[in-house]
Every structure is written in C-alpha cells, then in structure tokens.
Amino acid sequence: MPTVKVRVKLYGTLGERLTPVERADGVEVEIPERPTVGDLLIRLGISPAGGTVVIVDGRVLAADDEVRPGVLVSLFQAIGGG
C-alpha cells in the first residue's frame, strides 16, 4: 500500500514519552496514502476524542480533514484559557 510521510510535533503532555530531540524536531510518521487527521491520531495511539488539537499551517484541522504529505503537524491539547 502506498504511504506518505509527515513530521509531527507533540506538545503538552502528549510528548512526555519522547526524547528531548524528538520533542524539539518532531517525529516522522509514515501512514497509508490520503490519511485523515483521525487516521494520524490512531497511528500515534492518541484517542481522537481526547481533546487533541491538530494544527497545520496555522489552522486547526477537523478529524476528517486530510493530512497532506510533507506538512508539519503540531499536536496540542485543548485548553480553555489562561
């Protein structure tokens, strides 16, 4: 099956299990072609219902949005303010 690669940066407590270098530079993830945000989260072992925020190019993506190859994906946790 054809795959695509995206670089993912994990913020908040999502990146706790990563090394400092992986947290700083992100990790490369290979997933089947035309992945959605939901597919990416499943691939990363993150529950899509867990308030995870997926940001690409300054915009929040929805669970069924496609993740384009080669983009930098930033994952955060939703917070109500501070």
Place this chain on the structure above:
Amino acid sequence: MRFIRVNMNDRSIRVEEGGEAYAGLGGRGLTSILVNAEVPAKCDPLGPENKLVFAPGFLTGTSLPNTGRLSVGAKSPLTGGIKESNAGGTIATALARLGITAIIVEGQAPAGELSLLRIDQDGQASLVPAAEYRGLRTYTLVERMLEAYGEKTSVFCIGPAGEHKLAVASIQSSDVDGRPCRAAGRGGLGAVMGAKGLKALVVDQRGKSTDGIADPGAFKEAVKAVVALVQQDHMSAEVMPKLGTAALVGAVNSLGAFPSYNARKGVLEGWEKISGEAMAELIQARGGKTTHMGCNQCAIHCSNEFVDAEGKYVTSSLEYETIWAMGGMTGVADLDTIARLDHLCDDIGVDTMSTGVAVAVAMDAGYRSFGDGPAILEMVEEIGRGTAFGRILGSGPAAVGKHFNHDRVPVVKGQSIAAYDPRGMLGHGITYATSPMGADHTAGNLVGAYLEHKLDPLSPEGQIPTSRFLQITMAAFDCMGQCFMASVAMLSPEGAEAFRKVIEAKSGKTLEPDDFPQGMGIRILKAERDFNRRAGFTRQDDRLPRFFYEEPLPPHNKVFSFTDEEIDGTFDF
C-alpha cells in the same frame, strides 16, 4: 451575611448585615452590584467617594475545591469604569472562614497616613498604623507581617506602585507558602487601596465559621458531582498540573494569534524557548516545582515555582499572560528574564499584563529596542522607584502612548488586551470591545472554542454569540469564588446543572435553569454596564484601536472586521 465597613476618614469600623439586595451574591456579583449602588459613577477613582470592596465568593470557605478567589471591586483609575479583579492565594478562604461576606473601605485617610486593616481570629477588625511599612515591597512586607502576626496569616497588600497611586498597581495576595505572588492585577485597584491609605489586609487564617449551609447532606453530594466533572476535564486534570497556563504559548503561536512586538506579528520568533513545555523542562532540570499549589482549597495545582540556575526561588507562578506580556509583546524569548520581571512586578505591586504592554508601547515608539531584557528590568524598576518615567510607565499603555505621541496602543477602555490578538482570534476582539472591564482575558475567553474546533478563529461566524455566552457565564462563576480553570470545566449544560445543585444546597433556595449562570450573569453585566453608562461611557468606548482594523497581522494577514453595529449587538439586554 456580614459586611465590615471601614471609614478611612475617621478610622471608624462598623459591622452590618448584608441585606436582601445582596442575598445569594458573593465575589464579582457582590462587588459590582454594591459599587453600582453606592459609588457615584462620576467620582474621582482616587478620591474619597470611591469605595474599595473585597468579597470572597459565595462558595468560598466551603468544602467545594477551587473556590479560593477574592474579588475586589471599585471604580478603576485605569479604565474610568467599574472594575472587578480577583486573586487566588489564601486571603479569600481566610475571610470566608471568619464569616465575612464583604469588606467595604470608604473615605480617604488624611494625607500621609498609612494603615493596615487587621482582622483577628475572632473576626474583629481594627486599623493599625503602618507608617513603618511605608514604601516596602511586597515580599519584605509579607515577611514582616508573618513575623508580627504569625504564620497563620493571609496578607493582601500593595507595594510602592500602589502607594504612588499608579494605574497599573495591583493588590498582591500571599499564597499557601506565604509569598505575595498571586495578584488582583487588572484595573489599578492597588492605586485605589493606596489612595485610601491602606497598605494591607492582614487576616487570621484560623476562622472556622462560614455563612452556613442550608442542606449539608445535599451539599456534600453536589460537591462530589462538581469535583468529578473537574477531574474528568483533561485541562484541569492533566495539562494544568504539569504545564500550567503556559501550555497555551505553543498553541496560540501555532495559530498565529500571539500578539508579539507590540502586536506587530502573530508569532514570536523563538517562542519555543518560552513555551510551557520548555519551562517545565527547565524547572525540572533545576529542581524547581512544575506542579505547585498556590491557592487554598485548590485541587488543580496549575501553579509552579520557577528557580534560577542555582535552584534558588525566583517567582511563582509563571503564567501564560505574563509570559506573553513580558516576553511576546517585548520580543524577549528568555524565561529567566521573564521570571525576574514577574518577580519584580509582584514585588513592587503592578499588573504584569498592563506593565508589559506599557513597556511594549514604549519600545514600539523607539524608546528601547524589542528584545532588550536588561532595559525592561530597568524600566520596570523605575516604576518601583517612582521616577518621572516610572510614573508614566506605571500609568499604563495609553499614558505611554500619549507621552511618546504613538498611536499603536492595544487597549480598550484604557486596559490592555490579553495574549490573543483580535485579528487572529476574532471573538477575543468582541470580548475586548464589549466587556465592561475593558480588554480582558477571563471575561469571555474563546480560545477553548477555537482549539476544540467549535469555531474558526478567522471567520466572523459564531464569534458574537460565543463571546456573549462566555461573558455571561463567567460573570456568574466569578460570583462563586471559583477559579477560571475549574469554571471552564463547568461550561457545559451538565456542568451548569451540577453547579446549580451546589448553590441550591448552600442557599436553600431552588434555582431554575435560567437563574444560573444566565440570569445571574446578565444581572451582573447589567449593573456593570449601568455604572459605566453613568460614568460617561458610550458605544464609542466599545471599540478596538484603529490599527486592529487597518494593519493586517502576519502570518494570516487578517484585520479585525466586525462593524460597529455588529459589536453593539453583542449584548441584547
């Protein structure tokens, strides 16, 4: 309901029953409705007609966690309108457990007279001459207070900025470790306290009574349900204890809405160095505390203790808004500098937000370069010393703009915006424009709706109703003494229902679904808007500065696009 009225003219103190008009109120509801009823709207905020009101929340002092907030109300010298600012720490619980519903400070001490308001273990209030504490910074003052009155003492005090009656002066609250690092920062209420001739409230923590609970059994059950909801909320349960509010630095920069270099850009260069993640890593490596309890009755522990390279305490708690104002707006991507500035602001008693923005306006006008940390430390020191320039800076961003004849001043009603640019998060512009408090970060904060993908921050759709809903809801929760973090976990209909049961069990009165938060929130906003109208505010004051409409904000290159008519439709009551 027990009110303590302190008249600074003749040093008289009177205890009275609160009366039916204030039944069921605490916190912001009590301060705003009382200020609207008793303070002449056109009075000089620093004159004898203004009143300074301190009120724990309706639920403060009970077994409901996260209810340790004290509201302070008055006419603001910064905005010229009504103001409520609230602080955590230990003071609210101390007052509530002495059965005190409100303290109302009236009149004005003769020039040069300075006092402490001491409240002892029996709840008896007295004014104590405080000439020997004149000019003291807050950390030294609190040490002296704890030596004089014992460790079981809460202190709520002003620093030199408050004594100088500067419009960015805060009132600092001692935390559970006895450090004055929590603040009622916004609106210059420290200046009102200084103008009254009051240096500090010094309150015994050993009180055991509260206003009483009508149905203790039902209260216990209702509290359990609210606690469960807060524990289920991953923000309160997971993110806040580990990263604190600073977790927002990454998300808001990634969305291009972090006002940087005096709101010239939406992303700070090097924001990764001042993110919540970077801060947690640094604090851990140095042996500080990433999880810390700052306020009494807290179950969330969003606070931290920032330490220097030698592991020595610098400040607590380094928060998102301070990191933004002192780092983003000034172009300083260095946590050590920001932490030192945070400590300095707490010590001299100024709001980190208004102060950081005032510095940023001066930098934007060419007074110093963005990114020059040592220059900022020197500028803020000048506020503490009360130099001529320090007094201009301490009068807030609008005063600095006037001084330099510079028109890029990000304020509404004289109060600076918060860490969300209204061109990158449109709904925040609605809240900034319409909140009776002036631009504000807790009055109606939409960032959660953006991050949860309920609203597109760059599309006008849904922004006004969401701002309206949040402003009403938060006004109601601000009556209860509950902190912002826990209130955010209560925004759903289930949260509101669970919370109503707590209020019902305490008051013994049945609430309809419309009564709380909607009914209570609207009642408070109406009182606040009524005061502002009588103080001379018009619709023209519900506007953002021109540059937000004209200058596109990179990276999205959008401007704030709502019309005046749309803004004026925000409150339909």
